[in-house]
Amino acid sequence: MRILFIFLILGLNSFSQEIPSKWEELTASDWPQALEKSKRTIILPIGILEKHGPQGPIGSDLIRAKEWAERVSDLEYAVIFPDYFYGQVNEARHIQGTFSLPSDLTMKLLEATCKEIARNGFNKILIINGHGGNPSFLRYFVQNQMESQRDYVIYFYDPEGDPEYEKKLAAQRTSDAAGDMHAGERETSELLYLRPELVQMEKSTSESGKDQMRLKNIPNIYRGIWWYASFPKHYAGRGETGTAELGKLITDHQVSSIAKALKSIKEDTETLNLQNQYFDDVRKSSTEN
Numbered sequence: 001m002r003i004l005f006i007f008l009i010l011g012l013n014s015f016s017q018e019i020p021s022k023w024e025e026l027t028a029s030d031w032p033q034a035l036e037k038s039k040r041t042i043i044l045p046i047g048i049l050e051k052h053g054p055q056g057p058i059g060s061d062l063i064r065a066k067e068w069a070e071r072v073s074d075l076e077y078a079v080i081f082p083d084y085f086y087g088q089v090n091e092a093r094h095i096q097g098t099f100s101l102p103s104d105l106t107m108k109l110l111e112a113t114c115k116e117i118a119r120n121g122f123n124k125i126l127i128i129n130g131h132g133g134n135p136s137f138l139r140y141f142v143q144n145q146m147e148s149q150r151d152y153v154i155y156f157y158d159p160e161g162d163p164e165y166e167k168k169l170a171a172q173r174t175s176d177a178a179g180d181m182h183a184g185e186r187e188t189s190e191l192l193y194l195r196p197e198l199v200q201m202e203k204s205t206s207e208s209g210k211d212q213m214r215l216k217n218i219p220n221i222y223r224g225i226w227w228y229a230s231f232p233k234h235y236a237g238r239g240e241t242g243t244a245e246l247g248k249l250i251t252d253h254q255v256s257s258i259a260k261a262l263k264s265i266k267e268d269t270e271t272l273n274l275q276n277q278y279f280d281d282v283r284k285s286s287t288e289n
């Protein structure tokens with residue numbers, strides 16, 4: 001009886017043992033527990049390497065996405081995939097520090113990465129993105145998941161506006177929200193909160209983050225050169241107005257909102273079922289025709 005009790009305690013201990021959330025920090029022997037604890041869910045934070053105004057680090061978007069993932073996983077456990085900074089950043093190739101792979105490779109790399117993640121036991125992959133040039137690419141990537149059947153689901157965190165939060169944000173910020181798109185008040189604040197030692201605030205006014213409006217001749221037409229036309233220095237907004245306090249507000253909101261989505265994803269069985277049903281229908285219609 002006493003021996004049984006000791007075994008029970010040992011068993012409980014090994015089950016409740018804290019394990020890291022970062023893929024690279026887990027041991028191979030932790031893997032079964034990581035899969036169970038995460039409900040086979042992994043976060044894939046995607047960033048980019050590109051200039052962030054005169055003051056921000058090149059990896060600002062990677063740093064932000066990784067920090068969100070770590071904070072989210074503390075609230076709601078999931079494994080976190082290591083540094084991933086391959087995305088759409090063709091518009092910044094004229095500035096040093098930009099890492100921009102060919103577009104077809106970028107798509108294939110993400111597809112192969114997700115397949116390889118799934119081969120390791122995960123069937124739910126939550127993509128969280130830190131880079132403003134990525135959403136169109138990521139939505140297309142998610143649509144491409146319907147091209148062929150797979151035994152996992154890609155979830156892309158693509159939040160709708162939250163009026164309550166927007167109100168708080170508007171009350172705290174000091175620069176114009178409309179022009180604050182890249183390394184401006186919002187993003188600089190996030191970095192000042194997350195990694196202040198990497199922000200060179202004294203340089204934040206050495207360049208202009210104003211819209212240069214160099215391409216306004218044809219309305220309602222989208223062109224790849226639009227960003228370069230408006231923000232050739234990869235600076236959009238006023239970084240000098242950033243504060244760590246604002247950064248905390250933004251980060252806390254982002255983290256709680258992703259954690260909420262992650263909790264639902266871990267419980268979700270409907271998406272994979274429906275995905276499988278869809279491919280059954282595709283097969284049926286293909287043999288009928």
Ligand SMILES: [Zn+2]
Pocket residue numbers: 052060061130131132182183187
């Ligand atoms: Zn950024």
